Amino acid sequence: MNDALLLQLPVLLVVLPLLGAALGLLVRDDRLVWRMVLVVSVAAFVFSVALFVRTGEGLVLEYAIGGWAPPWGIAYKVAQINALMVLMLSTVFLGGVVYARRSFDKELCGRRLGPVYSALLICQSGFFGVAMTDDLFNIFVFLEMASIAGYALVASARAPRALTAAYRYLLMGTTGAALFLLGIGYLYLVTGTLNLSDMAPRLQPLLGSPAVLAALGFIGVGLLLKAALFPLHLWLPNAYAHAPSAIAAVLSGTSTKVALYVLIRLLFEVFDAASFPAALPDIMLVLAPAAIVAGSGLAFFQHQVKRMMAYSSVAQIGYIALGIGLATQAGVAAGLIHVFNHAIIKVSLFMALGCIAYRAGGCSLSDLAGLSKRMPWTAAAIVAGVVSLVGIPLTSGFVSKWYLVSAVLEMNLWLLAFVILAGSLLSVAYGWRLVEAAYFRQSEAGEAGEAPPAMLLTTWALIAVNFFVGVNPSWLTRACLDIAETLLR
Amino acid sequence: MIENLLQGYHHLAVVFLMMTGIYIMIAYDNLVKKLIGLNLFQVSIFIFFILMGKVGGGSAPILTPEVTVYSNPLPHVLILTAIVVAVASTALGLALAIRISRVYGSLDERLIGDLEYEDD
Numbered sequence: 001m002n003d004a005l006l007l008q009l010p011v012l013l014v015v016l017p018l019l020g021a022a023l024g025l026l027v028r029d030d031r032l033v034w035r036m037v038l039v040v041s042v043a044a045f046v047f048s049v050a051l052f053v054r055t056g057e058g059l060v061l062e063y064a065i066g067g068w069a070p071p072w073g074i075a076y077k078v079a080q081i082n083a084l085m086v087l088m089l090s091t092v093f094l095g096g097v098v099y100a101r102r103s104f105d106k107e108l109c110g111r112r113l114g115p116v117y118s119a120l121l122i123c124q125s126g127f128f129g130v131a132m133t134d135d136l137f138n139i140f141v142f143l144e145m146a147s148i149a150g151y152a153l154v155a156s157a158r159a160p161r162a163l164t165a166a167y168r169y170l171l172m173g174t175t176g177a178a179l180f181l182l183g184i185g186y187l188y189l190v191t192g193t194l195n196l197s198d199m200a201p202r203l204q205p206l207l208g209s210p211a212v213l214a215a216l217g218f219i220g221v222g223l224l225l226k227a228a229l230f231p232l233h234l235w236l237p238n239a240y241a242h243a244p245s246a247i248a249a250v251l252s253g254t255s256t257k258v259a260l261y262v263l264i265r266l267l268f269e270v271f272d273a274a275s276f277p278a279a280l281p282d283i284m285l286v287l288a289p290a291a292i293v294a295g296s297g298l299a300f301f302q303h304q305v306k307r308m309m310a311y312s313s314v315a316q317i318g319y320i321a322l323g324i325g326l327a328t329q330a331g332v333a334a335g336l337i338h339v340f341n342h343a344i345i346k347v348s349l350f351m352a353l354g355c356i357a358y359r360a361g362g363c364s365l366s367d368l369a370g371l372s373k374r375m376p377w378t379a380a381a382i383v384a385g386v387v388s389l390v391g392i393p394l395t396s397g398f399v400s401k402w403y404l405v406s407a408v409l410e411m412n413l414w415l416l417a418f419v420i421l422a423g424s425l426l427s428v429a430y431g432w433r434l435v436e437a438a439y440f441r442q443s444e445a446g447e448a449g450e451a452p453p454a455m456l457l458t459t460w461a462l463i464a465v466n467f468f469v470g471v472n473p474s475w476l477t478r479a480c481l482d483i484a485e486t487l488l489r
Numbered sequence: 490m491i492e493n494l495l496q497g498y499h500h501l502a503v504v505f506l507m508m509t510g511i512y513i514m515i516a517y518d519n520l521v522k523k524l525i526g527l528n529l530f531q532v533s534i535f536i537f538f539i540l541m542g543k544v545g546g547g548s549a550p551i552l553t554p555e556v557t558v559y560s561n562p563l564p565h566v567l568i569l570t571a572i573v574v575a576v577a578s579t580a581l582g583l584a585l586a587i588r589i590s591r592v593y594g595s596l597d598e599r600l601i602g603d604l605e606y607e608d609d
Contacts, residue, residue: 137567137570140571140574141570141571141574144574144577144578145574148574148577148578148581151578151581151585152581155585155588160589160592160593161605163585163588163589163592164589164601164605166585167520167582167585167586167589170578170581170582170585171514171523171524171527171582174527174531174575174578174582175514175527175530177574178527178530178531178534181534181571182534182537185534185537185538185541185564188541188564189541
């Protein structure tokens with residue numbers, strides 16, 4: 001791709017979905033809106049692949065919004081870490097959009113879909129913005145843009161429970177964002193700049209001063225609330241369990257991951273947590289094992305399978321936080337690898353659950369009974385997702401666990417390695433409940449038949465990505481190791 | 490000590506507003522009151538930003554030959570954006586509260602929780 005066009009891609013990735021969102025409100029024909037959203041998502045995916053390939057060669061793209069030079073104006077900067085996030089987000093959103101058409105027809109029937117698709121595009125634009133902007137306040141605005149669209153998307157489900165879940169999500173998410181904003185205020189107060197690249201050197205002599213520590217505290221709590229790290233996860237289970245299936249799938253792969261990405265960038269690029277001892281990574285190192293054990297344990301006791309997967313997400317976020325908390329190159333790389341892998345795994349699992357909900361109307365363990373007879377491909381998809389969560393070799397889950405365990409052992413933290421393995425065993429326990437229901441429990445209820453091909457194929461496409469990473473992980477692991485090296489330099 | 494506190498009295502006001510907002514969000518069961526608490530919490534942070542833009546003896550940031558010291562306009566501009574964000578989230582929160590009250594016939598979090606529990 002030629003370089004002049006490449007330079008425009010970062011801003012196009014944000015602007016195209018926004019324009020699409022405005023169109024989505026104007027056009028009355030739901031089919032037409034969906035086609036437009038699909039075109040935007042495909043374009044975003046193609047752009048993100050181009051960015052990922054080119055930044056992998058060491059290219060760093062900078063785009064000054066409105067032509068204002070960076071320390072004063074808002075700049076977008078796309079290096080490898082940004083491109084990796086954009087690639088992950090655009091993959092999840094493309095899958096979600098293809099999947100959403102039939103799923104929405106069933107779950108949101110009788111509702112105008114234009115606004116729902118618009119909210120989906122606003123959410124996409126906001127997350128792309130967070131991933132690429134180099135301006136701290138801009139991160140806040142994009143994060144809130146995406147989050148507010150996310151609350152509305154959760155509330156779009158027909159079940160009344162979705163309303164209370166979205167309300168709680170809004171209350172906690174906005175509190176987190178407000179704390180994040182307060183932290184930004186402290187950073188601006190001491191450095192006089194909002195540009196991340198400009199802020200890092202100015203903050204260097206001030207690290208350890210009370211104002212900077214306060215900033216780190218507020219930013220840490222705010223972002224961890226958005227990332228749903230145990231015990232700040234209370235909004236997550238209900239929001240994912242009651243949102244429309246396609247929305248639960250998309251949000252499970254994006255919203256918490258983006259908050260963790262911002263935390264990684266701020267911790268290591270700005271606060272220099274690798275060489276300067278800050279308390280936050282140590283706190284995460286304490287909370288992460290608690291998240292792994294509590295999340296997996298609570299998942300075991302759920303009857304509603306979407307809720308079970310939501311609690312499993314709480315546990316998986318614990319793995320990512322564990323990697324970040326180590327504050328070593330291997331740890332951060334393992335965290336980033338798991339950000340990508342968990343997004344792919346959990347989205348495919350939520351999609352498979354959506355296929356079951358499409359046919360059975362619900363998604364409790366009893367709806368899974370006899371699934372292997374009625375919907376063999378969906379049942380197999382669930383097995384594929386579960387073995388990836390457990391971390392069986394040849395799945396992407398194994399790749400992340402391998403790097404995480406070796407990062408932990410590098411620091412001689414045997415207890416943490418034990419917790420990771422215990423977490424895997426716990427995920428075998430709750431995963432087995434799904435497999436047992438699908439393959440060994442008989443049920444006469446319901447007639448045979450898979451979900452529509454578009455839904456099933458998207459689910460399997462993501463599972464294919466999952467196994468592709470599992471068999472051939474070097475492109476991802478090398479990118480993540482490079483990113484971690486740049487971050488911790 | 491006391492002199493220091495009095496000098497930062499406007500920051501004490503910020504902290505007071507912030508704590509009031511958090512208290513309302515936690516202590517009250519009414520969904521609309523919780524949103525009011527959230528708003529107070531956000532507004533306290535906005536005031537914090539606006540205060541930091543003030544430069545002692547500085548005038549409004551309009552270029553005139555007589556004036557050399559200006560207040561910093563950037564935090565004010567940031568807060569204009571943050572207010573828009575806060576309005577959007579409040580509007581969505583109120584819309585959700587309206588629909589919740591239509592479905593459950595109540596705005597009381599505890600009552601709604603009981604109704605949902607009976608459903609299970």
